Amino acid sequence: MCIVGLLFISRSQSFVVTGVSKQSIREQIWDYMESHDLADFPRPVHHRIPNFKGSYLACQSIRDLEVFAGTQEVKVDPDKPLEGVRLLALQSKKTLLVPTPRLRTGLFNKITPPPGATKDILRKCATSQGVRNFSVPVGLDASVLVDLVVVGSVAVSEKGWRIGKGEGYADLEYAMMVSMGAVHEGTPVVTIVHDCQVIDIPETLVEDHDLTVDYIITPTRVITTGCARPKPTGITWSKVSCEMLTKIPVLRSLRERERRAGKDVTLQSEPGGQQSIPSTVRRPRAIPPSQAGSLGGSHSSLQVQDTQPAATVCVGNLPYDTRVRELKRAVRELGVRPLRLTWQGPQHRAILHYADLAAAQEALSLLQGLHLGANTLRVTLGQQTDT
Structure with a gap:
């Protein structure tokens, strides 16, 4: 001993x-x-x-x-x-x-x-x-x-x-x-x-x-x-876990501030730099008609790169009067940066698109417990496709 x-x-x-x-x-x-x-x-x-x-x-x-x-x-x-x-x-x-x-x-x-x-x-x-x-x-x-x-x-x-x-x-x-x-x-x-x-x-x-x-x-x-x-x-x-970031709003704000200052804000569970926030915003990619038909509603692009999305996160239980810009702001404050956001207002939900499953799972963790208005949003892992 x-x-x-x-x-x-x-x-x-x-x-x-x-x-x-x-x-x-x-x-x-x-x-x-x-x-x-x-x-x-x-x-x-x-x-x-x-x-x-x-x-x-x-x-x-x-x-x-x-x-x-x-x-x-x-x-x-x-x-x-x-x-x-x-x-x-x-x-x-x-x-x-x-x-x-x-x-x-x-x-x-x-x-x-x-x-x-x-x-x-x-x-x-x-x-x-x-x-x-x-x-x-x-x-x-x-x-x-x-x-x-x-x-x-x-x-x-x-x-x-x-x-x-x-x-x-x-x-x-x-x-x-x-x-x-x-x-x-x-x-x-x-x-x-x-x-x-x-x-x-x-x-x-x-x-x-x-x-x-x-x-x-x-x-x-x-x-x-x-x-x-x-x-x-x-x-x-x-050393900061996704759970800790979710529970501490001021920590999320500091992370965003340091990210903008060019510092490495990779979290504990993130692969080396894989989840670092993209700094380049490219022209929105046209949404294929087949995808538009399956998702329904109007579409709003939050951020698009040339990467083909391979996994999605569904954000549901949005308040009936929520505007897309309000969800975008809330998502950004958490440090969550999807490749694209598909807005489905009539269904009170939105779809966040990611390049791979790991990125989607990280976003899923960060978004747990997110509120808009009086509603606690329902966040689930969506579709996965082969890239």
């Missing part, structure tokens, strides 16, 4: 974490915190950034960091153990940005307490409910310059290696902030954890897209990691 590291509980207690994967470390940290009654609400802490007894006290120590005192704009994750930092930021009249849960509605929100807010109201603003009730969304084009990033962790090493709960949101949020110019290489990153979460983590577990930390705060210590490993320099699109 391989020894990953010694996990310090106090000056007199310690235990060894075994295993060499991030998930095995997470499970052992969660189990230990629960079995030794170190965890705090919400429980159980499994599959969460764990809240712990003494988290509020640990948060107070961030005031002693010069990087906190000199900041104006702070991004703090919405995790429960970081609630004390969010309150301090508001009390210090700093601009507080909090990521939206799972990035469903944007990258982050700016917390805006009501005028003349008392300490009790500020305390409510710092809670997860307060983040929902006292905030306004911050758009991608907003002028944001974050001075300090505070993230939660499941485990962290004194060298600055960090392990989150496994969903990758903190890493992705940072990479997205880099992409929109909200942080730079020198922006400090702080994490706040229980002493038992500070362990030795093999550097072999740390990947290029993983966010490292500069400061670790526990109930008993403030650790300066001196981490020299570069932080993510932007979104690693090859």
